[in-house]
Amino acid sequence: MRIGELARRSGVSVRSLRYYEEQGLLTSERSPSGQRHYAEGDVERVLFLQRLYTAGLSSRTIHELLPCVDSPSLENSRAALERMAQEREKLSAHIAELLHTRDLLDAAMAAARRGKECLEEHEAA
Amino acid sequence: MRIGELARRSGVSVRSLRYYEEQGLLTSERSPSGQRHYAEGDVERVLFLQRLYTAGLSSRTIHELLPCVDSPSLENSRAALERMAQEREKLSAHIAELLHTRDLLDAAMAAARRGKECLEEHEAA
């Protein structure tokens, strides 16, 4: 499949796909004329990359983790495995942060609602 | 307290504090000579702002929520309350995403560990 189709099927812009390649996160076969061709599995790979970006990882960080994902049995994955565990911890911490933040929002909303009700009682009176 | 102390106590750069003010998220009393002065409570406010930034909200979004937080009983908080509920939903969705991503990382790590063990058996043999 060519880049346009991969873009459509993964919901990522053509521009971004080229960028991922530039960052070493995605590879492609080139036709004699230089056009990129992708395998079916690349759709899922791109979705995975998107997921990591959404989780706040940078291209560089993702690049460091990929050896672990791509060839999980090579010895270079020892370092990648550590790196991955480290990112997992960061992610967990971030999730905890967000849960806390959500609680704060809930508290603020509850307070606001109480205030609003109080105001409405005044209006009703 | 002056801006340097607030920065130190909240762990945010002086630059950022001025930026928050510029974005309407933080206010300060000015001394006759123009220096900013803050109240004790502003430390916590800045921490809260940081939290919202970390949760991925933009200055503009935070600004829209603040009426709700600052004066929970005014009528302008009706819109802010909706906005807030909306952001809360986004946040929940994001958290769910992150949990899923963490699961994927866990799966990748498990696979990598299996591969590594297999390799080590080879070495041992």
Next chain:
DNA sequence: CTTGCCTCTGACATGGATGTGAGGTTTTAG
């Protein structure tokens, strides 16, 4: 062959929070 769409490279633009530096005033400590 031509028209239209897709792709290529390369480069510049964007947005948002923050860093950084210049040039000048205020505050504080000795």
Next chain:
DNA sequence: CTAAAACCTCACATCCATGTCAGAGGCAAG
């Protein structure tokens, strides 16, 4: 009084994923 440290404003720089545009080539259908 003086020197150091903190503050002021203004403006330009940075990072990073993307958008966007220009100019050129590739490829299928009429």
